Amino acid sequence: MSNQDTEKQEFNITVYTENQIGLLNRIAIIFTRRKINIDSLNTSPSEIESIHRFNIVITESEDVVRKLTRQIEKQVEVLKVYYHTNADVIWQELALYKVSTDVIAEKVSVERLLRENGARVVVLRKDYTVFETTGHREETDNLIAILQPYGLIEFVRSARVAIIKDSEGFNSKLREFERLEPGEDVIENEYLNKGQKVFSM
Amino acid sequence: MEVAQQEVLTTPAAKEAVEVSGSVALLEALITEGVDTIFGYPGGAIMPIYDALYDYKEKLNHILVRHEQGGIHAGQGYARTSGKVGVVFATSGPGATNLVTGLADAQIDSTPLVCITGQVFAHLLGTDAFQETDVINITTPVTKWNYQVTDANEIPEVIAKAFYIAKSGRPGPVLIDITKNAQIQKFDYKGYVKCNHIRSYRPKPIVRHQYIEEAAALINQAKKPFVLWGQGVILGSAEQEFKAFIEKSGIPSAWTILGAGAIPTDHPLNVGMLGMHGNYGPNVLTNDCDVLIAIGMRFDDRVTGRLDKYAKQAQVIHLDIDPAEIDKNVKTTVPVWGDCKETLPLLTTLVDKKEHTEWLKLFNEYTQKEVDAVIHTELNPTSEEMTMGEVIKQLNELTNGDAVIVTDVGQHQMVACRYAQFNKTRSNVTSGGLGTMGFALPAAIGAKFGALERDVVAIIGDGGFQMTLQELGTIMQTGIDVKIIILNNRFLGMVRQWQELFNERRYSFVDIQSPDFVALAAAYRIAGKCINNREELVPTLKEMMAHKGSYLLEVMVTKENNVFPMVPQGCSVSEIRLK
Numbered sequence: 125m126s127n128q129d130t131e132k133q134e135f136n137i138t139v140y141t142e143n144q145i146g147l148l149n150r151i152a153i154i155f156t157r158r159k160i161n162i163d164s165l166n167t168s169p170s171e172i173e174s175i176h177r178f179n180i181v182i183t184e185s186e187d188v189v190r191k192l193t194r195q196i197e198k199q200v201e202v203l204k205v206y207y208h209t210n211a212d213v214i215w216q217e218l219a220l221y222k223v224s225t226d227v228i229a230e231k232v233s234v235e236r237l238l239r240e241n242g243a244r245v246v247v248l249r250k251d252y253t254v255f256e257t258t259g260h261r262e263e264t265d266n267l268i269a270i271l272q273p274y275g276l277i278e279f280v281r282s283a284r285v286a287i288i289k290d291s292e293g294f295n296s297k298l299r300e301f302e303r304l305e306p307g308e309d310v311i312e313n314e315y316l317n318k319g320q321k322v323f324s325m
Numbered sequence: 326m327e328v329a330q331q332e333v334l335t336t337p338a339a340k341e342a343v344e345v346s347g348s349v350a351l352l353e354a355l356i357t358e359g360v361d362t363i364f365g366y367p368g369g370a371i372m373p374i375y376d377a378l379y380d381y382k383e384k385l386n387h388i389l390v391r392h393e394q395g396g397i398h399a400g401q402g403y404a405r406t407s408g409k410v411g412v413v414f415a416t417s418g419p420g421a422t423n424l425v426t427g428l429a430d431a432q433i434d435s436t437p438l439v440c441i442t443g444q445v446f447a448h449l450l451g452t453d454a455f456q457e458t459d460v461i462n463i464t465t466p467v468t469k470w471n472y473q474v475t476d477a478n479e480i481p482e483v484i485a486k487a488f489y490i491a492k493s494g495r496p497g498p499v500l501i502d503i504t505k506n507a508q509i510q511k512f513d514y515k516g517y518v519k520c521n522h523i524r525s526y527r528p529k530p531i532v533r534h535q536y537i538e539e540a541a542a543l544i545n546q547a548k549k550p551f552v553l554w555g556q557g558v559i560l561g562s563a564e565q566e567f568k569a570f571i572e573k574s575g576i577p578s579a580w581t582i583l584g585a586g587a588i589p590t591d592h593p594l595n596v597g598m599l600g601m602h603g604n605y606g607p608n609v610l611t612n613d614c615d616v617l618i619a620i621g622m623r624f625d626d627r628v629t630g631r632l633d634k635y636a637k638q639a640q641v642i643h644l645d646i647d648p649a650e651i652d653k654n655v656k657t658t659v660p661v662w663g664d665c666k667e668t669l670p671l672l673t674t675l676v677d678k679k680e681h682t683e684w685l686k687l688f689n690e691y692t693q694k695e696v697d698a699v700i701h702t703e704l705n706p707t708s709e710e711m712t713m714g715e716v717i718k719q720l721n722e723l724t725n726g727d728a729v730i731v732t733d734v735g736q737h738q739m740v741a742c743r744y745a746q747f748n749k750t751r752s753n754v755t756s757g758g759l760g761t762m763g764f765a766l767p768a769a770i771g772a773k774f775g776a777l778e779r780d781v782v783a784i785i786g787d788g789g790f791q792m793t794l795q796e797l798g799t800i801m802q803t804g805i806d807v808k809i810i811i812l813n814n815r816f817l818g819m820v821r822q823w824q825e826l827f828n829e830r831r832y833s834f835v836d837i838q839s840p841d842f843v844a845l846a847a848a849y850r851i852a853g854k855c856i857n858n859r860e861e862l863v864p865t866l867k868e869m870m871a872h873k874g875s876y877l878l879e880v881m882v883t884k885e886n887n888v889f890p891m892v893p894q895g896c897s898v899s900e901i902r903l904k
Contacts, residue, residue, distance in 0.1 A: 142525050146461055146471070153466050194649035200470045200490055203525045 129187045134163070136208045136215065136286045137193060139178035140170060142201040151178065151202070154195050160184060164217075166283035175203065181284050208288055215286035219264035220246065221255045221271055222278040228253050234274050241267045252277060342513035347477030347503065348377035350514050351441065354484035356384055357517045360412050362403060362774050363387045364396040368416025370456055371443025373508035375414075388774065388803055391795035393420050395767035397427025398793070401436045402771030405754045406729055406779070408562070410491050411771065413440045418456030421502070422463065426761055428498045429467040433758030434583060435560060437496035439487045447475040447504040460502045469497030477510035485520035494528030495647040496560055529646050530662040537668060539659045540642045541675030543616050549684050550576045551607075551614035551639075553599060553628075556583035556757075557621015557646060563666040564588065564750045567620065570673045575680040577688050579607035581622050582738075583757040586747030590726065596688040600628040601892045602739040605901060606691030608892060611636050612899040613687075618642045621665050624654040625758065634897035644668055698903040699889050704744065710883040711859055713740040713812045719863055720782065720810070721746040723870050728780040729754060729772050733765035733789035736818035739888045741784045751776070763792030769807045770799055780808065780870065787813040787839045797849040800875050808869050809877040811842055814884050822887045846877035853877035 141147055148167065155162050163181040170177035182189070186207075193205040225248065228234050243257040257267055264281055345353075351374060355363070363385055367375040378387055390396040393415040400411030411431075415424055421442040431438050445454040461473050470490045474483055480503070487499040544550055558567045564587050571578050571588075577596045580587065588595055597604030599611075608630075611617070617639040622628070629635045632654060640658040643651055644665050651660040661668050703714035717740060720728075726746030731754040732738040738755055747753055754772050756764040769783035790811050800807055821835040846853035852872055856865050862880070869876040892901045 145473075146465065149462055150465050157466065191649070191653060194653075198647065198649045200523065200526045 130185045132183050132185050134181060134183050134210050135186070135189045136210065136213050136284070137178070137180040137182065137189070137196070138206045138208070138286070138288065139180065139196055140172075140203040140205075141176050141178065141199075142203070143169070143174055143176050144201045147199070147201050150199050151180075151196055154192060155180075155182065158188075158192075160188070160192070164283040166285050179284060179286050206288065208286070212290070213286040213288055215260070215284050216258045217261060217264055217284050218256065218258045218282040219267070220278075220280050221257075221267065221276060222252050223255070223271055224275050224277060225249060225251060225253045227274045231274060234271075237270050238267075241270065243267060342515045344511050345514045346373065346377065347474075347480050347507045347510050347512065348374045350477060350480045350512070350517075351484060351503070351508075352377055352381050352385065353514070354481055354517050355412060356381075357519070358484070358488045359409065361386055363412045363414055364390055364399040364403070364771060365414030366390055366393050366396055366416065366420060367414075368418075368420045368443065368456070370417035370445055370505050371414060371420070371441075371503075371508070373505060374441070374443065374503070386774075387414075388770070388799065390767065390770075391798045392793065393423035394426055394763070395770075395793055395796040395799065397424045397431070397438070397440065398761075398764050398767035399771030399774070399796075399799070400438050400440075401427060401431055401434075401764075402731060402754050402768030402773075403775035404431075404436050404438060404771075405768075405775070406751050406772045406781075407775030408751065409775070410437045410439055410488055411775075413438060414442075415440065416443045416456065417445055417460070417502075418458050420456075421460040422458055424500070425463065425467060426759075428464055428500065430756050430759040430761045430764065431498040432467045432469065434756065435496050435556065436498065437491040438498040439484075439491050440498065440500045442500060442502045443508070444473065444502045444504045446506045448506070450475075450504070460500070464500050467498070468500050471500040471502070473502040473504070474507050475504045477507045477512040480507065481514070481517050482520075485518060486523065489520035489523070490526065494526075529664045530648055532663040532667050532671065533661075534671070536659055536661050537671045538675065540618075540644075540661050541672055543640055543642060543659060544574060544576075544618065544672075545675075545677045547616035549610075549614045550574070550616040550618060550681065551610060552576045552578035552618045552620060553581070553607075553611075553622055554578055554584045554587060554620045555581040555622025557644075557665055558584060558587040559621075559750055561621065561646070561664050561666040563621075563664075563669055566666055566669040566673070568592075570669045570676070573673050573678050574676045575678075575685075576618065577610075577681065577685050579604070581625070581628055581757070582742045582753070582755060584622060585742055585745075585753040586750050589748045590746045594685070596685075597692070598743055600625075601630070601894075602743065602888050602890065603628075603892075604692065604743070605695035605890050605903065606688040608890070608898040608901040609691060610688060612638065612897065614639050616640050616642065618644070619655075620644045620669070621646070623647075623650045626654075629654060630892045630896055630898040630900075634899075644672075695890065695903065700744075703740075706883075708883060711862065711880060712886060713737050713814075713882050714744050715859075716810065716812060716862065716866075716880050716882070717741055717744040717784070719866055723863075723866055724780060724782070726752075728752070728782050729776060731755070731765050731769040731772050731781060731783040733783075733785040734760045734762045734819075735786045735789060736814070736822065736886070736888050737784055737786045737812040739819075740812075743888075762786075762789040765789060766793050766809065767796045767799070769809070770796060770803075770805055773805050773807050781806075782808045782810060784810045784812060786818060787811055787815065787842075788817045788837050790842070791837075791839065794845065797846065797851060800851060801849040804874065806873070807875045808872075809846075809875065810869075811877065811879045812882050813839060813842075813879055814882050814886065815839070816884060818886075819888070821885070825885070825887065826891075826893070842877060842879045851875045851877055853879070855879040855881065857881045 247254040404411035644661040726748040817835040843853040
């Protein structure tokens with residue numbers, strides 16, 4: 125087994141699923157059963173109607189990640205699973221920062237710092253102001269450090285969302301996987317955009 | 326319900342909608358799926374279904390078990406011998422949680438089941454209502470699929486899906502939780518349509534001819550090829566295809582315990598059992614073969630022993646229907662994805678007709694060593710006390726290897742699997758992956774209902790029998806004919822064996838006392854006898870097999886006998902010990 129197979133690194137796991145109650149648990153326990161921590165998890169509707177997309181980030185070896193993806197893909201309501209290293213994806217996290225408006229107003233330097241960090245004002249009220257920024261973990265972390273001395277009241281960060289660099293959309297990716305791995309993907313693929321025309325619930 | 330209305334309902338996809346309850350729709354679905362037997366236990370949250378069942382007694386044979394765990398193991402036994410989906414009913418809360426062991430067992434052994442649990446009214450979900458448990462989340466890790474129905478309109482479609490998922494691809498247990506309101510609710514029933522497609526679910530991968538060709542090329546150049554087969558051959562009904570493959574290629578073949586019986590025990594290419602207590606040759610020669618061909622098996626740790634010393638010299642061909650099994654434990658050279666019923670004939674066409682005489686002879690030499698060191702003494706003991714092996718040997722002679730043998734878990738299980746003669750497929754019912762003590766008695770009941778024309782013999786230890794002995798009540802009430810042999814060594818034998826070998830004979834809580842099993846059987850109006858002498862063995866076995874109805878035979882065997890050969894934990898298969 126090569127080093128690349130056994131060395132731990134961040135992997136972005138993309139899962140296309142039906143929108144089904146309980147599926148989140150079914151997917152989560154595949155990780156927890158093996159005592160693998162989920163670093164970040166985002167789930168939302170995909171570009172295809174009624175199909176949801178999970179973005180899951182874990183730190184593991186490729187060998188483990190490959191086995192995990194096969195276990196996830198085995199679930200009845202999972203359509204397809206991909207995994208990518210950070211180099212293969214473009215990703216962002218969204219962060220919100222609440223600070224006292226008085227402090228911001230007094231200290232002009234804060235505004236400059238915010239501009240330098242690409243932050244935008246989302247809400248401006250008499251008592252507080254909410255800034256928003258997107259970026260990698262280091263960038264959003266950096267802004268916390270900058271705002272901390274000025275009385276950061278509250279902070280929240282979203283899970284990671286990632287776009288696959290070489291993806292030509294879900295449908296074409298399915299065909300590519302069909303060449304490498306088993307599955308009736310090409311046949312399945314025809315149904316993907318047709319919603320209720322096939323047996324589903 | 327009136328009879329006339331029932332006739333309308335039984336027609337699949339009735340043209341006009343009929344107003345029925347969710348419970349009736351469920352039972353109609355079961356009938357359309359070909360279900361004839363249900364193992365179950367009623368309770369508050371499943372009462373509407375049981376009320377509907379009252380009118381379906383003629384069509385659906387409901388077996389009242391004594392505990393839900395017994396119900397699900399019976400369902401498993403039924404599925405194993407019949408090849409059909411086992412159906413189990415249980416109520417909410419404790420009824421449902423009692424299914425968990427059986428679900429885990431069915432999940433790891435790929436047994437098709439559809440379990441229906443009652444649930445509290447939908448409006449009470451999450452209120453800690455009486456007998457409410459979160460069955461869906463409890464059972465998620467141990468089911469292939471599960472779903473909670475809260476509206477009767479969902480029932481036909483969900484049940485169709487449940488059966489399709491349970492039996493297709495790699496089979497497994499499905500649990501459907503139905504809230505009480507959905508069971509009662511009347512809705513416009515438009516008939517039942519079987520499911521044959523779910524867009525997100527691919528039961529079996531497409532067969533790739535490239536891999537078949539690569540596999541055939543490897544097999545054709547192999548000097549010492551070795552086949553390992555598992556339950557996949559039986560689940561895929563590919564016994565004939567498997568036999569044709571090994572007979573043409575002339576490859577020695579060994580089985581995992583769930584694969585036992587796919588080809589007869591005495592087939593010349595059947596070289597025996599794999600794994601921790603398997604045969605000597607198959608274990609040692611795993612580390613000598615040049616091409617290892619695994620068919621419908623999953624390289625369980627009890628089969629492989631220490632993985633980093635497992636068949637490292639061999640090129641591995643793995644035929645499996647479940648892509649997640651490929652490369653999971655053992656790195657594959659050629660993965661042959663697909664249902665072996667389809668892939669084996671393709672492979673058979675491409676392999677050369679061969680006889681590996683010298684290689685097969687090597688297996689036979691190892692067999693002889695094992696006979697000399699272990700088997701002869703086990704089957705023909707000179708000791709005063711009886712051995713488990715001689716009981717199995719005598720049983721073989723009486724059944725001619727035609728009986729269904731159901732085993733529990735422990736020493737007797739290993740002995741029975743090693744020595745029982747299997748002439749037919751679907752003859753070995755045991756808890757393989759989960760190792761569930763208490764499995765055998767209820768599973769034997771189900772196995773008999775699944776194969777009424779066959780003799781069913783349950784072989785159980787004195788420990789395991791006491792875990793589910795309440796199912797003697799089920800035997801009594803149904804009058805089903807199950808032969809029970811308790812091999813009583815007055816110990817929890819397998820744990821004792823390990824304590825003897827690895828814990829310096831520190832026998833920690835393995836000394837188990839038993840009740841008078843024959844008196845217990847008599848209390849359930851089941852005939853029985855306890856024997857202590859060798860002279861009684863054959864006559865009593867004959868009496869048991871000839872007896873009309875169930876019979877419990879307790880055989881007192883050597884207290885401190887060990888099962889050998891043995892691959893100690895953490896050792897390589899080639900480090901197998903004969904003593």
